[in-house]
Amino acid sequence: MLGLMAGVFLGWSLGANDAANCFGTAVSSRMVAWRHAVWLAAAFILLGAVAQGQAGIATLQALTDQTATGAELAALAAAVTVTTMVRLRLPASASQAVVGALLGSGLATGHIHAAPLGRVLACWIGTPLGAMLVAFVLYHVLRWPLSRFRPSLFVLDPILHLGLILCGCYAAHALGANSVANVASFLVVGGRLSPGAAVAVGGLAMAAGVLTFSRGVMLTVGRGITPLDAFTALVVVLAEGITVHLYALLGVPVSMSQAIVGAILGIGLAKGVHILNARNLVHVLVGWLLAPAAAATLGAIFAVLAGA
Amino acid sequence: MFMFLYRRNRELRDQLALYIDKARAVFDAFRDGLAYYREHGYPGLERYARLSHTDESECDQVRRQIERDLFAKSLLPEAREDVMSLLEHIDLVINQAEDVLRQIVLQRIALPPALMDRYAELGTCCHRAAITLMDQAAAALGNAPTARELGDAVKACESQADQSEQGLVAALFASDLPLAEKLYYRDLVTLTAAMGDLAEDAANLVTVFALKREA
Numbered sequence A: 001m002l003g004l005m006a007g008v009f010l011g012w013s014l015g016a017n018d019a020a021n022c023f024g025t026a027v028s029s030r031m032v033a034w035r036h037a038v039w040l041a042a043a044f045i046l047l048g049a050v051a052q053g054q055a056g057i058a059t060l061q062a063l064t065d066q067t068a069t070g071a072e073l074a075a076l077a078a079a080v081t082v083t084t085m086v087r088l089r090l091p092a093s094a095s096q097a098v099v100g101a102l103l104g105s106g107l108a109t110g111h112i113h114a115a116p117l118g119r120v121l122a123c124w125i126g127t128p129l130g131a132m133l134v135a136f137v138l139y140h141v142l143r144w145p146l147s148r149f150r151p152s153l154f155v156l157d158p159i160l161h162l163g164l165i166l167c168g169c170y171a172a173h174a175l176g177a178n179s180v181a182n183v184a185s186f187l188v189v190g191g192r193l194s195p196g197a198a199v200a201v202g203g204l205a206m207a208a209g210v211l212t213f214s215r216g217v218m219l220t221v222g223r224g225i226t227p228l229d230a231f232t233a234l235v236v237v238l239a240e241g242i243t244v245h246l247y248a249l250l251g252v253p254v255s256m257s258q259a260i261v262g263a264i265l266g267i268g269l270a271k272g273v274h275i276l277n278a279r280n281l282v283h284v285l286v287g288w289l290l291a292p293a294a295a296a297t298l299g300a301i302f303a304v305l306a307g308a
Numbered sequence B: 001m002f003m004f005l006y007r008r009n010r011e012l013r014d015q016l017a018l019y020i021d022k023a024r025a026v027f028d029a030f031r032d033g034l035a036y037y038r039e040h041g042y043p044g045l046e047r048y049a050r051l052s053h054t055d056e057s058e059c060d061q062v063r064r065q066i067e068r069d070l071f072a073k074s075l076l077p078e079a080r081e082d083v084m085s086l087l088e089h090i091d092l093v094i095n096q097a098e099d100v101l102r103q104i105v106l107q108r109i110a111l112p113p114a115l116m117d118r119y120a121e122l123g124t125c126c127h128r129a130a131i132t133l134m135d136q137a138a139a140a141l142g143n144a145p146t147a148r149e150l151g152d153a154v155k156a157c158e159s160q161a162d163q164s165e166q167g168l169v170a171a172l173f174a175s176d177l178p179l180a181e182k183l184y185y186r187d188l189v190t191l192t193a194a195m196g197d198l199a200e201d202a203a204n205l206v207t208v209f210a211l212k213r214e215a
Helices: A002-018 A020-028 A034-052 A055-063 A068-087 A094-109 A114-149 A153-187 A195-213 A215-224 A230-250 A256-271 A278-307 B002-040 B046-070 B077-107 B113-141 B147-174 B179-214
Strands: none
Touching: A002 A020, A002 A068, A002 A094, A002 A153, A002 A195, A020 A034, A020 A153, A020 A215, A020 A230, A020 A256, A034 A153, A034 A195, A034 A215, A034 A230, A055 A094, A055 A114, A055 A153, A055 A195, A055 A230, A068 A094, A068 A153, A068 A278, A094 A114, A094 A153, A094 A278, A114 A230, A114 A256, A153 A195, A153 A230, A153 A256, A153 B002, A153 B077, A230 A256, B002 B046, B002 B077, B002 B113, B046 B077, B077 B113, B077 B179, B113 B147, B113 B179, B147 B179
16 A cells, blocks of 8 residues: 555656646746646657656666565655755656666665666666757758748748647657656556556656646746747657657656756857756756666665564 | 637638738828828818728727637647737727827828828838738738748838938927927838837747748
8 A cells, every 4th residue: 555655755746847848948938838748748648658668677677686566665755855855856767766666666675677777877877868969960950841842920920839739749658658656666566456457547647746746846947947948848859758768668667857858968069159057967867866876775774674 | 620729710810810901901091191191281181081991990899899708719839829919019000090090180280291201101111011011911810921021121210210300300399390299200201110119029029920930
């Protein structure tokens, strides 16, 4: 029961925080109404989770040998870490907190597998770099027809408007597909739930987070990226969606926030301007180190206490 | 879905085109009025003042309709603000053109014949600046690549208008007219030249609008 509650809470927190990466720019700059954005995000997160969310479960389960109790405690450690870091306004990646909690728990009990860990770490580093590359390429590819055909204001704006909605939906789908494993991996331990049911529960928890608590984060994240114009915002959202979706297909949950930072960096490279400050880069580095380290420590403490 | 959004914008595009046409009509009334004034003085100029006022009122109506509709259309928020700002700035030029004719009529200003040619030249420069501004606005709204060059052309017209204004004021104060008359005529010259300045301000805005969409 504790594992289910911790998992659902983690999913709710994921949805509330990460939906901002899909529709934040569009909502904060009033291109898309918040009430439309949250329903679209919730629906597509659930769709992504149910349709393509199972691949990451195996990866997370392969990191350690967990008992049902161990998984519950690791889920609790991850949920507490993410919630505390969000409350402290520190960058927190749920994906990385979950891996950290599993590793901490595994280290404490001596059941850890190094091989899948290397793959996960490589994907973490590859997320911002991949998003940067995808954004750079997309910017040039999508820019070309605009420069060539020069559509008027009255033609281009509906295209961008529609594009922002479609890309936001796609990014939400990718978020669901990628991140639901963070929740579902705890729910399947010990055969409590089947993988299909676990991703459905995880997807619903994430959708609930979007519907109930995403507004503040969406506006804050969006305003943080507001210097982007509509076209650039579209490229950023599409690039982060593609990147995160690729990792979902590979079965490695990664951080959407870090993908968006990489995508913005890619736009800066493409435009030849500096549109990312050092704070954003520190954000990525801290996210890489702090969340997994904190979750690992907490996971180890919980595991030791449970063993005692 | 795209066609649905585009259809909504097409109405807006047509309204903006109508606004620009009406504005051109005001400026043409201004041009014709000044040509008449050069030949005949202020008596009979009411016809042109009335015509410019009627066209200006129609412009206002179209503009109000655009402002009402702007938020129901699918323009992005930044574009809406840009369009609103564009209309506000063009409106100032229209009002100035109308005001020049109205003041001549109301104050029965009979400019000395010796200054009339220079004044006509000033009016021509201002009219050209205003009409070029309309061309620039139409180009910018259609994302045509000529918007920037047309902005430069407006600046060139304004620069000529400035020179005409300075020459006119210098000639005015070098004349034997009483000081009160000099000040009285200078006010008309300044009022007319302000139309060129306002056109330049609007052209700068339109240039930024065009550059933003090119970036």
